[in-house]
Amino acid sequence: MWWSDYTSRLIRSGLVISLSLILAGCMRPLYGSVNGETVKATLSSIEVNPIADVAGHYLREELLFNLNDDSVPEEKPSNYSLSVTLAESNQSVAIDSTGNGADAAFVSIRARYTLTDMSGKILHQGTSVASGSVDRLSQRFAAVRAFREAKIRIVKSLAGQIETDLAAYFVSRAN
Secondary structure (H helix, E strand, O other), rough: OOHHHHHHHHHHHHHHHHHHHHHHHHOOOEEEEOOOEEEEHHHHOOOEEOOOOHHHHHHHHHHHHHHHOOOOOOOOOEEEEEEEEEEEEEEEEEEOOOOOOOOEEEEEEEEEEEEEEEOEEEEEEEEEEEEEEEEOOOOHHHHHHHHHHHHHHHHHHHHHHHHHHHHHHHHHHHO
């Protein structure tokens, strides 16, 4: 009886290992090389156009930092151009019971981006959405700063999403 349990476990383990080895040949690292050039090098050749508004400024700076392998971008010729437009929405989510207004808000930012080559041909388009909550404070400066900090957290998330999507595009384009 124990022999049949042992045999079935051995067969299942062998099956899982063999399927894993077969599928391992199909996988490719996201930041590997594409046509002899690393994806990070390709990402660093993207010029990020200025983005309107304060959140746009922070998003552009974060994208430049992420696309250039966490370093300050160097002056070099660009092969691609990235244009981003932002749409922001705020929604009150908690109301103060004393009637002084909302205690918390939900901030959401949608980024629509277009990657073009230097001739203007559209190569890839996408949309990313990130959101976060913020406490509404009674002091004006504290409230303004709380919203700005929430937007900075949100655009960092957006920059990561956009970077990953662009890396996936360049890897899939190599096929």
